[in-house]
Amino acid sequence: MNLTLHVWRQKNAAAKGGMTRYEAKDVSPDMSFLEMLDVVNEGLIAKGEEPIAFEHDCREGICGSCGFMINGVAHGPQRGTTVCQLHMRHYRDGDVLFLEPWRATAFPVIKDLVVDRRPFDRIIAAGGYISASTGSARDGNTILVPKQAADKAMDAAACIGCGACVAACPNAAAALFTGAKITHLNILPQGAPERYSRARSMVGQMNAEGFGQCTNIGLCEAVCPKEIKLEVINKMNRDYLVGVLA
Numbered sequence: 602m603n604l605t606l607h608v609w610r611q612k613n614a615a616a617k618g619g620m621t622r623y624e625a626k627d628v629s630p631d632m633s634f635l636e637m638l639d640v641v642n643e644g645l646i647a648k649g650e651e652p653i654a655f656e657h658d659c660r661e662g663i664c665g666s667c668g669f670m671i672n673g674v675a676h677g678p679q680r681g682t683t684v685c686q687l688h689m690r691h692y693r694d695g696d697v698l699f700l701e702p703w704r705a706t707a708f709p710v711i712k713d714l715v716v717d718r719r720p721f722d723r724i725i726a727a728g729g730y731i732s733a734s735t736g737s738a739r740d741g742n743t744i745l746v747p748k749q750a751a752d753k754a755m756d757a758a759a760c761i762g763c764g765a766c767v768a769a770c771p772n773a774a775a776a777l778f779t780g781a782k783i784t785h786l787n788i789l790p791q792g793a794p795e796r797y798s799r800a801r802s803m804v805g806q807m808n809a810e811g812f813g814q815c816t817n818i819g820l821c822e823a824v825c826p827k828e829i830k831l832e833v834i835n836k837m838n839r840d841y842l843v844g845v846l847a
Contacts, residue, residue: 602628602694606641608653609701614709614717620699623653630690634677635660635667637689654713660685662826665761668768669714670701675765675824683763683826703768707775707811720810721762724779727806728799731791744790757785759827766821766829772813777821779807780833787840797844804841 604625611618625641632640635657642652658666662683669684671677677687692698700714708716746754760781767775783800786792792799815834822831 602630602689602692602696604628604637604692604695605697607697607699608713610653610713611702611710613712618710628689630688632689633660633685634671634687634689635685654711654715656715657685662686663761665763668763668765669703670699670768672699673701675703675769676763676826680823681826681828683761686826703764705764705767705773705812707773708764708767716764718762718764720812721764721775721778723810724775724803724806725782728795728802729782729786730795730799731786731789732794733791746789750788750790754785754788757781757788757829757833760785760825760829761827763826765824765826767812769820769824770813770815771818771820772816774815774821775807775810775812776815776834776837777825777829777831779803780835780837781829783840784833784836787836797840797847799844800837800840801844804837 606623606625607620608623609618610621623641623645625637628637628640635655638653638655645652655669656666658664660667662685667684668676671684676682676684677691679687679691702708702710702714703716707720708718711717758781760778762778764778766777767773783803787796787799817831817834819831822829
């Protein structure tokens with residue numbers, strides 16, 4: 602198949618960016634979206650042009666590195682799918698695709714489709730830990746964890762920090778990400794000692810990074826490749842309120 606790509610090109614955060622048109626020819630439906638961009642870049646390099654910058658690592662949907670807007674949708678049209686797992690069989694010959702980086706003040710553009718997501722790292726560093734005694738390994742059943750709590754913690758821990766929730770939110774809020782990182786620790790007995798201080802610190806850092814406020818529109822959940830539920834935001838808000846009032 603042959604596709605027309607309109608790709609956001611921007612040298613750095615200070616430079617003025619704009620859309621550039623490219624032709625992707627003889628695209629195999631078995632290619633992933635990133636493999637298609639690899640082929641486009643090979644053609645650009647062969648012509649002595651600057652290749653399109655995009656972020657990637659594992660290409661298995663687990664690292665959270667890849668991600669950009671495809672026709673206005675974070676990670677593209679397939680639900681529960683990262684860009685690296687999106688295959689060209691979902692598109693048709695002659696389709697026109699617009700590729701843009703995540704749009705958020707807290708995610709400045711580094712180059713082209715790559716943005717700076719270090720604010721997420723700082724949110725995690727602000728409180729993403731638990732207290733645990735050091736020494737020899739403890740028996741696995743020393744701290745009993747109810748299955749319901751374990752399941753909810755694992756669901757929240759599935760967040761890969763890709764940033765799609767921020768990009769899709771009209772407020773550029775990071776509530777789904779922060780809520781997931783808080784919930785997967787706070788819901789377990791091991792996270793109980795710092796539960797409320799953790800929520801207070803992480804939400805405080807989230808606000809300091811310049812993310813917008815959550816208004817429960819729900820687009821974050823709709824585009825999350827790991828399908829994190831909005832309930833983690835409710836848990837975050839509850840623990841944060843207790844942490845502030847305590």
